[in-house]
Amino acid sequence: MSETFEGDCQCGHCRYRIGGRSLALFACHCRECQKQSGSAFGMAFWIAPSQVELGLGELSSWTRETPTGRRMICDFCPECGTRLFHRQQGRTDLISIKPGTLDDTSALAPVAHIWLDSAQGWSRIGEECLQYPGNPEDFAPLFARWNEGREPAKPACGK
Ligand SMILES: [Zn+2]
Protein backbone atom coordinates (compact mmCIF):
# COMPACT_ATOMS: atom_id res chain seq x y z
CA MET A 1 0.00 0.00 0.00
CA SER A 2 1.45 3.34 -1.00
CA GLU A 3 1.25 6.24 1.39
CA THR A 4 2.23 9.89 1.14
CA PHE A 5 4.29 11.70 3.74
CA GLU A 6 4.46 15.48 3.71
CA GLY A 7 6.20 17.91 5.96
CA ASP A 8 8.60 20.79 6.29
CA CYS A 9 11.32 22.30 8.41
CA GLN A 10 10.86 24.70 11.30
CA CYS A 11 11.11 27.86 9.14
CA GLY A 12 9.21 26.49 6.14
CA HIS A 13 12.13 26.94 3.71
CA CYS A 14 12.24 23.22 2.85
CA ARG A 15 9.13 21.16 2.12
CA TYR A 16 8.92 17.55 1.10
CA ARG A 17 6.44 15.04 -0.21
CA ILE A 18 7.47 11.41 -0.21
CA GLY A 19 5.44 8.56 -1.61
CA GLY A 20 6.17 5.02 -0.60
CA ARG A 21 5.62 2.40 2.04
CA SER A 22 6.36 2.90 5.72
CA LEU A 23 8.57 0.20 7.24
CA ALA A 24 8.97 1.11 10.91
CA LEU A 25 9.01 3.94 13.40
CA PHE A 26 11.36 3.73 16.33
CA ALA A 27 13.09 5.89 18.92
CA CYS A 28 16.86 5.85 19.22
CA HIS A 29 18.54 6.76 22.51
CA CYS A 30 22.14 6.75 21.25
CA ARG A 31 24.34 9.74 22.04
CA GLU A 32 24.42 10.78 18.37
CA CYS A 33 20.62 11.07 18.34
CA GLN A 34 20.65 12.91 21.66
CA LYS A 35 23.12 15.43 20.23
CA GLN A 36 21.31 15.71 16.92
CA SER A 37 17.91 16.30 18.49
CA GLY A 38 19.26 18.36 21.37
CA SER A 39 16.95 16.22 23.45
CA ALA A 40 16.57 12.76 25.00
CA PHE A 41 16.28 10.65 21.86
CA GLY A 42 15.86 10.79 18.12
CA MET A 43 13.05 9.25 16.14
CA ALA A 44 13.41 7.49 12.82
CA PHE A 45 10.56 6.80 10.44
CA TRP A 46 11.83 4.41 7.79
CA ILE A 47 10.20 4.60 4.38
CA ALA A 48 10.76 2.56 1.22
CA PRO A 49 10.31 5.49 -1.15
CA SER A 50 8.76 5.31 -4.60
CA GLN A 51 8.80 9.06 -5.12
CA VAL A 52 10.60 11.94 -3.44
CA GLU A 53 9.65 15.54 -4.22
CA LEU A 54 11.36 18.47 -2.61
CA GLY A 55 9.75 21.89 -2.71
CA LEU A 56 11.04 25.41 -2.09
CA GLY A 57 14.62 25.59 -0.82
CA GLU A 58 17.50 23.18 -1.36
CA LEU A 59 18.63 21.00 1.48
CA SER A 60 22.11 21.03 2.92
CA SER A 61 23.72 17.84 4.13
CA TRP A 62 26.31 16.57 6.53
CA THR A 63 27.76 13.07 6.45
CA ARG A 64 28.94 10.98 9.34
CA GLU A 65 30.30 7.50 9.80
CA THR A 66 28.14 5.06 11.76
CA PRO A 67 29.52 2.58 14.33
CA THR A 68 29.09 -0.16 11.72
CA GLY A 69 31.30 1.71 9.23
CA ARG A 70 28.57 2.96 6.92
CA ARG A 71 28.22 6.55 5.84
CA MET A 72 25.03 8.30 6.80
CA ILE A 73 23.93 11.41 4.95
CA CYS A 74 22.01 13.82 7.15
CA ASP A 75 19.86 16.36 5.28
CA PHE A 76 18.86 19.62 6.92
CA CYS A 77 17.45 23.06 6.14
CA PRO A 78 20.31 25.53 5.55
CA GLU A 79 18.21 28.36 6.99
CA CYS A 80 16.94 26.98 10.29
CA GLY A 81 19.02 23.80 10.68
CA THR A 82 16.08 21.43 11.11
CA ARG A 83 17.11 17.86 10.34
CA LEU A 84 14.67 16.33 7.85
CA PHE A 85 16.14 13.05 6.56
CA HIS A 86 18.81 10.49 7.17
CA ARG A 87 19.98 8.33 4.28
CA GLN A 88 22.65 5.71 3.89
CA GLN A 89 25.17 6.61 1.21
CA GLY A 90 24.65 4.45 -1.87
CA ARG A 91 21.13 3.33 -0.92
CA THR A 92 18.03 4.72 -2.59
CA ASP A 93 15.60 2.07 -1.31
CA LEU A 94 15.43 3.50 2.20
CA ILE A 95 14.97 6.99 3.59
CA SER A 96 14.52 7.89 7.22
CA ILE A 97 12.23 10.84 7.82
CA LYS A 98 12.63 12.75 11.07
CA PRO A 99 8.98 12.31 11.95
CA GLY A 100 8.54 15.47 14.01
CA THR A 101 8.75 17.37 10.69
CA LEU A 102 5.63 15.71 9.26
CA ASP A 103 2.53 17.90 8.84
CA ASP A 104 0.50 15.27 10.67
CA THR A 105 2.09 13.54 13.64
CA SER A 106 -1.17 12.36 15.20
CA ALA A 107 -0.88 8.71 14.18
CA LEU A 108 2.78 8.23 15.08
CA ALA A 109 3.78 5.70 17.72
CA PRO A 110 7.16 3.99 17.86
CA VAL A 111 7.26 0.19 17.84
CA ALA A 112 10.72 0.01 19.39
CA HIS A 113 13.31 1.83 21.47
CA ILE A 114 16.95 1.16 20.63
CA TRP A 115 20.30 2.03 22.26
CA LEU A 116 18.67 1.95 25.69
CA ASP A 117 22.10 1.50 27.33
CA SER A 118 22.69 5.21 26.72
CA ALA A 119 19.13 6.38 27.44
CA GLN A 120 18.74 9.32 29.80
CA GLY A 121 17.90 8.09 33.29
CA TRP A 122 14.40 9.50 33.45
CA SER A 123 13.23 7.75 30.26
CA ARG A 124 10.26 5.43 30.76
CA ILE A 125 9.63 2.98 27.95
CA GLY A 126 6.23 1.46 27.25
CA GLU A 127 6.23 -2.30 27.95
CA GLU A 128 4.52 -2.92 24.65
CA CYS A 129 7.49 -1.62 22.68
CA LEU A 130 10.41 -3.75 21.52
CA GLN A 131 13.53 -2.80 23.46
CA TYR A 132 17.21 -3.12 22.54
CA PRO A 133 20.31 -2.18 24.57
CA GLY A 134 22.16 -1.14 21.40
CA ASN A 135 21.59 -1.39 17.69
CA PRO A 136 19.28 -4.29 16.69
CA GLU A 137 21.25 -6.91 14.78
CA ASP A 138 18.13 -7.59 12.78
CA PHE A 139 15.40 -5.05 12.08
CA ALA A 140 12.89 -7.70 10.90
CA PRO A 141 11.07 -7.79 14.28
CA LEU A 142 10.58 -4.00 14.08
CA PHE A 143 9.17 -4.26 10.56
CA ALA A 144 6.86 -7.08 11.65
CA ARG A 145 5.61 -5.13 14.67
CA TRP A 146 5.00 -2.04 12.55
CA ASN A 147 2.94 -4.07 10.09
CA GLU A 148 0.90 -5.60 12.90
CA GLY A 149 0.12 -2.13 14.19
CA ARG A 150 -1.13 -1.11 10.78
CA GLU A 151 -3.80 -3.78 10.63
CA PRO A 152 -6.93 -1.90 11.72
CA ALA A 153 -8.13 -4.46 14.27
CA LYS A 154 -5.00 -4.37 16.43
CA PRO A 155 -3.86 -1.36 18.42
CA ALA A 156 -0.49 0.15 17.56
CA CYS A 157 2.25 0.19 20.14
CA GLY A 158 1.95 3.10 22.52
CA LYS A 159 -1.64 3.85 21.63
ZN1 LIG B 1 14.08 25.78 7.65
Ligand SMILES: [Zn+2]
Ligand atom coordinates in the same frame (compact mmCIF):
# COMPACT_ATOMS: atom_id res chain seq x y z
ZN1 LIG C 1 20.65 7.03 17.37
